[in-house]
Amino acid sequence: SAMTSPRAPDKFLLSFKSNDTRMGVTRATVARLAEELGLNETQAIHYALKRLASEILPAYEPDEGLPTSKELRAIQATAGGRSGKRVVSSLF
Secondary structure (H helix, E strand, C coil): CCCCCCCCCCCCCCCCCCCCECCECCHHHHHHHHHHHCCCHHHHHHHHHHHHHHHHCCCCCCCCCCCCHHHHHHHHHHHCCCCCCCCCCCCC
């Protein structure tokens, strides 16, 4: 059997700002964060990016919106249609 070599890690070059700004940080800030977190600088950057991703990116794919009239009729037929009962409490 042929041995497979491990895939080289995907790398990304990061240039630091000369001053901390809204859109970037200095290397010194990354070093301080890493020290405070007990991580190396690469781990601190990954940690920060993961927190930002969790805050900004949706956790799930968007659905297809509200059901169509045809889909609602199919749901009602499957559920036995309306029986004269009504919703007394709703989350919406």
